[in-house]
Amino acid sequence: MPQTPPFPVMYGSNVYNKNLYKAKEEDYEGLYYHENNLVSGSLEGLIEHLVPTVAYYPDARVRKIAPKILQLLTEWTETFPYDFRDERMMKSLKELTHRLSTGDELYRKAVQQMTQTLIRKLTTLSQYEEALAKINSSVTDRLTVLKTKPQSIQRDILTICSDPFTLAQQLTHIELERLSYIGPEEFVQAFVQKDPLDNDKRCFSDHKKASNLEAYVEWFNRLSYLVATEICMPVKKKHRARVIEFFIDVARECFNIGNFNSLMAIITGMNMSPVSRLKKTWGKVKTAKFDILEHQMDPSSNFYNYRTALRGATQRSITAHSSREKIVIPFFSLLIKDIYFLNEGCANRLPNGHVNLEKFWELAKQVMEFMTWKKVECPFDRDRKILQYLLTAPVFSEDALYLASYESEGPENNMEKDRWKSLRSSLLNRT
Secondary structure (H helix, E strand, O other), X not given: OOOOOOHHHHHOOOOOOOOOOXXXXXXXXXXXEEOOEEEEEOHHHHHHHHOOOOOOOOOOOHHHHHXXXXXXXXXXXXXXXXXXXXXXXXXXXXXXXHHHHOOOHHHHHHHHHHXXXXXXXXXXXXXXXXHHHHHHHHOOOOOOHHHXXXXXXXXXXXXXXXXXXXXXXHHHHHHHHHHHOOOOHHHHHHHOOOOOOOOOOOOOOOOOOOHHHHHHHHHHHHHHHHXXXXXXXXXXXXXXXXXXXXXXXXXXXXXXXXXXXHHHHHHHHHXXXXXXXXXXXXXXXXXXXXXXXXXXXXXXXHHHHHHHHHHHHHHHHHOOOOHHHHOOEOOHHHHHHHHHHHHHHOXXXXXXXXXXXXXXXXXXXXXXXXXXXXXXXXXXXXOHHHHHHHHHOOOOOHHHHHHHHHHHOOOOOHHHHHHHHHHHHHHHHHO
């Protein structure tokens, strides 16, 4: 993010009031600079810094400042379009742009183009959210299916797609599509319920939700449960082992693509207790490749191995010669955790009451890196049949996973036996 040096440094001391900023590296009327970078300031000083006055902007006529205001509004609506889902924000935008465009054809056209672009983005977002709601409403619990539908006619992932690389590509389609709809402001909304600089004032957009961010986290959970369901569903041990090996290969292809979120979701699904307890099944699996993947996503040392791989993928993306090399899909829950702890671990204000701009620049750096990743278009061909299955195939609940697991490989101790009896009893009562 830009770090504005003192105005005398930028323009020479004759342009602005010399009394506004001091020559030494200290407070400039509520602003503090270090090596010509603005690092903190009072809220009042920052507002004064941003709003032109006669003292340091000799000609404050609309014609002079309109280009800069229009540039600010254009960047705002392009980078944070979801802010304008709030009717009050949209009303204020219309009022301001009306003043800018009055009597000047050039500004009128620029305002019209900016407004049309914003409306298109908001319309596309609404359509996406409606489609997402339809997908979610079509997904049902598969608990009763296990007993009521013959095993031979149940569909599974291997009947839909038997090629690990193809499935990894389709997972990447879903990941990139859902990433693309997450607005950067959603990170702020996820952690900040009130104005971060004033405990008494409510945020202007207090009704806005981080719905697309939440939907992306839900997708991770769905994929994990889908993997566990596909493994626990088959009756035959040999088939279960084949499904495990298939997902290991899918996870490896996700790693090669740079799709770390699907990779971690698959590993999470295979490490769920109903899956990991299937010792006889795992005994038939060649686990060497899985061990390597688990090592890459090992949480020890704050996910050091994963962070190293992520840096490598990021560097590959920067120097990419093809769209495939540009793909970087981070392990999203860890990204959220990093941003959360940065937000919680650093004060919004310094002891002297100044706004801690260094904190917000660091937050902006992480969010802007994410913004770069989410703009990548998926280069792979879409397979609607596979995508439909990944998004809508019913998955087991946690209880159903345990029941299927016990049906496949019987309980090994009294605790498992008691749970099995309880689950079977619950199923009979429901049916």
